[in-house]
Amino acid sequence: MKPFYRHLKFFTKTSELYFLILLLLALFFTFLQTLSTAVNGMRAADILAGFANQLIFYTAIVNLVLPVNCQFQFFPLVLSINATRKHTFLGYQWGSFLLSLQAFLVALILNICAKTTFSDALLSLVPVYIGILFGSMGVGGLLAGICGHFGKAALWIMMFICGLVGGIVGYTSVSFRDLSLAATFQIVTVFGMDLRIFITLLLGIAVYLIGNTVHYLLIRKISVRI
Amino acid sequence: MNSKTLACNGIVKTYGKKEVLHNIDLSIEPSKIYGLIGRNGAGKTTLLSIMTAQNPASHGTVTYDGMPVWENQTALDHICFSRELNPLIGWGSNNLKAKDYLKTAAIYYPNWDQTLADRLIKDFELDVKKRVCKMSKGMMSMVTIIIALASKADITILDEPVAGLDVVTRDLFYKELLDDYAQTGRTFVISTHIIEEAADLFEETIILKDGSLLLKENTQELLERAFHISGKAEDVDAVCAGLLTHHTENIGRSKGVTVLLEPGQTLPGNADVSIQPVSLQNLFVALCGRES
Numbered sequence: 001m002k003p004f005y006r007h008l009k010f011f012t013k014t015s016e017l018y019f020l021i022l023l024l025l026a027l028f029f030t031f032l033q034t035l036s037t038a039v040n041g042m043r044a045a046d047i048l049a050g051f052a053n054q055l056i057f058y059t060a061i062v063n064l065v066l067p068v069n070c071q072f073q074f075f076p077l078v079l080s081i082n083a084t085r086k087h088t089f090l091g092y093q094w095g096s097f098l099l100s101l102q103a104f105l106v107a108l109i110l111n112i113c114a115k116t117t118f119s120d121a122l123l124s125l126v127p128v129y130i131g132i133l134f135g136s137m138g139v140g141g142l143l144a145g146i147c148g149h150f151g152k153a154a155l156w157i158m159m160f161i162c163g164l165v166g167g168i169v170g171y172t173s174v175s176f177r178d179l180s181l182a183a184t185f186q187i188v189t190v191f192g193m194d195l196r197i198f199i200t201l202l203l204g205i206a207v208y209l210i211g212n213t214v215h216y217l218l219i220r221k222i223s224v225r226i
Numbered sequence: 227m228n229s230k231t232l233a234c235n236g237i238v239k240t241y242g243k244k245e246v247l248h249n250i251d252l253s254i255e256p257s258k259i260y261g262l263i264g265r266n267g268a269g270k271t272t273l274l275s276i277m278t279a280q281n282p283a284s285h286g287t288v289t290y291d292g293m294p295v296w297e298n299q300t301a302l303d304h305i306c307f308s309r310e311l312n313p314l315i316g317w318g319s320n321n322l323k324a325k326d327y328l329k330t331a332a333i334y335y336p337n338w339d340q341t342l343a344d345r346l347i348k349d350f351e352l353d354v355k356k357r358v359c360k361m362s363k364g365m366m367s368m369v370t371i372i373i374a375l376a377s378k379a380d381i382t383i384l385d386e387p388v389a390g391l392d393v394v395t396r397d398l399f400y401k402e403l404l405d406d407y408a409q410t411g412r413t414f415v416i417s418t419h420i421i422e423e424a425a426d427l428f429e430e431t432i433i434l435k436d437g438s439l440l441l442k443e444n445t446q447e448l449l450e451r452a453f454h455i456s457g458k459a460e461d462v463d464a465v466c467a468g469l470l471t472h473h474t475e476n477i478g479r480s481k482g483v484t485v486l487l488e489p490g491q492t493l494p495g496n497a498d499v500s501i502q503p504v505s506l507q508n509l510f511v512a513l514c515g516r517e518s
Contacts (some may be wrong), residue, residue, distance in 0.1 A: 003299040006333050013286070077319035077327070079280060080309055081334040123304040224280040226310055226319050 006093025007083065014074065015095040019102045022062060026055040048114035052107035056129055059103035063136035066096060067144030067215070075148070079224045089216050096140075100133040127197045131204030138204070138211030145215035148222055230291035230304065231255050232277060232381050232413075237286035239272055239437075246272055247437045250286070254381060254415060259407060261415040261428030261445070261506075265514050266435040270417045271310070274383050278307035303336050305378035309486035310386040311358060311366040324361070324369050325354035328376075335377040343376035350399060363390030365441070371399055373405055383415040388424075396420075400427060407517045425506040435514050445506065451489070456482035465497045473512035484512035 030051040072094050078088050111125055143161075146153040230510045239247040247269045254260060254277075264270045275281035277288050279295045279302060287294055287383060288358040290301040311320060319327070328347075332338045347354055358366060367390050374384050386395045404427070408415065415432075418424050431448055435438040441448070455462055459481040466483055469491070475482040484504055487493070504512070 003303070010333050010468065024270060035392070073319050073321065077322070077330055077332065080319070081331050081377075081494060082278065082307070084279075084297045084299050084336060086297060087299065090365060221282045223282070224309070226277065 003084075004087055004090070007078075007087050008094055008101045009029065010074075010078065011095030012098060013092040014100050015102075018062060018099050019065060022055065022058050022099070022103060023106075025058045026051055029054050029058075042109040045114040052110035052114070053135065055103050055107050055110075056132060060132050060136035063096065063100065063133065064140045067092070067140040068101070068147050068167075070095075071144040071148040071219070075219070075222070076224050076226045078225050093212065096137055100137060104129050104133060111185075124197060125148065127201040131200035131202075132196075133204070134208035135200075135204035138207035138209065140211070141208075141215035142211035145211075145218035148215075149218040154186055227304065230380065231296070232290050234273075234277060235287050235289070237273065237276055237288070239276060239281070239282045245284075245437065246411060247276070247283075250439050252432065252439060252442060253497055254413060256380070256412055257412050258429045259403075259413040259427050260415040260430045260432055261421070261424060261434045262434065262503070263419075263421055263506075263510055264434035266419075268514075269437040271385055273434065274307060274369060274385055274415070274417060275309075278302070278305050280307060280309075288433060294469065304380040304382070305383070306335065306374055306377035307383045308370040308374035308377075308385065308387070310389060320359040321357060323355055323357050324352065324365075327369060328354065328372065331373045331377065335379065337378035339376045339378050342378075343372055344361050346372045346375060349402075350395060364392060365390075367391050368395070368500065371402075375402060378410070379412070381413045381415070383417075385417045386418055386419065388415060388418060395425065400424070403427065416495070421507040421510055422505065423488055425497070428506070431506065433510065433513060440513060449503065449506060449509065451487040451491075452484065452504040452512075453487075453493065454482060454484050454502045454504050454508065455493075455499050456480065456502075457497075461497060461499045465494055465499050469493075473515055484509065486513070 030047060033050055033054075034047055074092070075088055084093075086112075107129060108125065128205065143154075143158055146157050146161075150157060227473075234250055234252040237247055237252075238245065239249040247465060250273060252273075262270055262274070272281060276283045277295070279288070279297065282296065287296075289295060290304060292297075295301045295305070319486055322330075328343060332340060332343070346352075346368075350372070351373070352365060352368045356365070358369060361369070367387060370384065370466075371387050374382050374387065388399060391399065403414065406412070416424060416427065425445065428445045430442065431445045432442045440448045457465075457480065459476065459479055461483040462483060469485045469487065471483040471485050473484045486509070
């Protein structure tokens with residue numbers, strides 16, 4: 001087997017396992033949501049759309065956690081059996097991408113089946129889903145890189161980053177509300193997309209690129225500890 | 227079996243300001259069994275990690291067949307470093323079940339021998355459904371031994387392979403190792419503290435002391451140059467004049483020393499002292515232990 005195919009095989013199997021867990025999580029929480037709103041008479045279409053959104057939400061959560069888990073569980077394992085850091089990183093990227101792709105496709109199909117026409121989905125849901133998934137992969141990669149490089153000190157760095165991001169998000173949302181800019185954003189479109197959706201997409205991709213570049217730079221000379 | 231050498235050139239490793247390996251030049255030639263011995267903290271695992279690209283060197287290079295080993299999959303495909311698993315780490319890769327650990331190894335080692343792995347699991351009576359972190363030290367060693375032997379890598383390095391193993395399993399391991407060596411002629415490097423038992427396996431002995439390479443020599447030739455001389459202190463001193471002595475022991479008026487002759491050097495005859503051959507373990511103690 002060619003060297004990189006080994007990584008594809010290993011990380012594809014890992015990704016499939018995580019996707020199964022994701023599906024079960026999304027099913028469980030959709031079931032809970034359905035139960036809680038059953039008295040109001042929830043439509044099947046709403047349940048499907050709700051399931052799709054749950055799936056994307058939990059995929060984003062897993063994208064934040066999975067890289068850190070990979071950093072401590074799979075990276076040392078694979079590196080200790082003589083894989084290169086570059087191949088391991090690319091293999092992990094493949095696994096992470098595959099996980100998001102599976103969730104994305106399932107969510108998209110469910111949304112189309114539920115209520116949305118394909119063109120609506122293309123202009124609203126697809127960019128948001130892509131933005132969220134890429135963004136979460138980027139932040140996850142960044143956290144994993146920091147954890148792998150700094151060890152215990154990473155905990156403090158992560159707390160600082162989470163605090164900083166939370167502060168920025170909170171401040172921005174309050175500022176926008178006070179300035180009543182939300183209405184302005186709703187009418188501005190780029191390539192037929194709502195500007196906010198377009199920004200979400202771009203931001204997600206940018207965060208992905210930055211986060212994973214930093215991740216690779218931090219782990220490219222990492223030592224194996226098992 | 228190819229004729230390719232794993233070579234370290236000027237390896238230095240520092241952690242912060244502390245230098246733990248000092249300018250090590252070492253070559254591992256094919257079709258030999260090497261014993262790597264050294265005291266705790268001598269730098270054995272660090273050196274082996276660097277030789278297998280699992281730890282970057284601060285200075286120096288490691289090559290296999292002339293190719294750099296660092297981040298080179300072609301070179302790494304010929305090497306297996308079966309590390310000692312840490313029983314204190316209960317998370318990360320140690321949280322996997324042994325069967326998943328072995329399945330991953332099967333994916334990554336290009337010459338993996340599943341039949342051998344299955345047979346060793348059976349012979350060792352290893353419960354592969356158990357998580358590695360829940361295993362005893364001996365069972366962890368079994369996992370590392372199975373990976374090392376089944377990898378069929380040209381250069382197989384084992385770090386403390388018999389730690390925690392009972393005497394029956396240790397015996398089984400030595401037998402399997404020799405059988406494999408007889409069949410394939412692959413190179414083994416074994417780092418161990420149980421020197422007495424493993425000494426007979428070592429064709430070459432490498433001794434690390436305080437991060438430096440003390441010696442690398444054919445075990446038989448090394449032991450032919452080593453003697454323990456004991457008797458009256460003045461007689462021993464007379465015999466040992468001009469010789470490099472180690473590990474002097476004074477008991478009343480008697481004295482015992484270990485000497486390691488230079489190649490070609492001989493002991494003076496007709497002396498009223500007892501001259502005994504030295505085992506590898508005793509020679510190691512003499513070379514690396516504290517003077518009494």
